[in-house]
Amino acid sequence: MAGLAERKKAVIEALTRESLLGAAEELLREEGWEGATMERLAQNAGVAKGTVYNYFRDKRALLVAVAERCTVRLRHIVTSCDDEADPAEVLRQVLREGFSQLCRNRRIIAALFLACRDEEGTGRDCDFRLSPLGDIRAFVRSVISLGVARGRFRPVDPVLAEAVIYSAIIGLARHLSQRGLVVSEGAFSPAATEFLLDGLCARREGAPGLADGEVAPSEGERPQ
Structure with a gap:
């Protein structure tokens, strides 16, 4: 009993x-x-x-x-990922869910930023930097590393590439939470995801030697 x-x-x-x-x-x-x-x-x-x-x-x-x-749904994607899955598709799923959460939880993100600001100068650690994001960031680095090894991504430094992605997400989070960026979740999530994965350069049909998702060089960048 x-x-x-x-x-x-x-x-x-x-x-x-x-x-x-x-x-x-x-x-x-x-x-x-x-x-x-x-x-x-x-x-x-x-x-x-x-x-x-x-x-x-x-x-x-x-x-x-x-x-x-x-972040439950985002962490579920991370923990349930198949090791044989395409790294580019895995990263796309993580980014899309992450950006959807940014739109969905703008006020909560704003509260996180305000709470961290209040902690500054107090001599106390900011608990919010010890969030599940640490595990998610490590996962993204591992996905990028795997994608580079398999030839799905360019030969980039996974630590630097993840830091760039994370910094972009934090910057966008600040804009969204401060209402400096007004955009619907339906438009924001896929657009931001594809921008981070593919960049600004337009793809060129028939460009030789390009893996899926790789960006063709501009005319000025091509060897003569």
């Missing part, structure tokens, strides 16, 4: 935590970082304020948990 009671308690706690995270996600989307207080969350979730603190020590810890919840 004791074991059954413990399992029942664990299930209730898991459901309560998930309910709080769902309410926090909605609250962040509606009110942003400053309006999403622990008291307001408790009201929206229909629980006592102390209950919220039983699961999250403060608003920053709550935000980290919400960010992790928002």
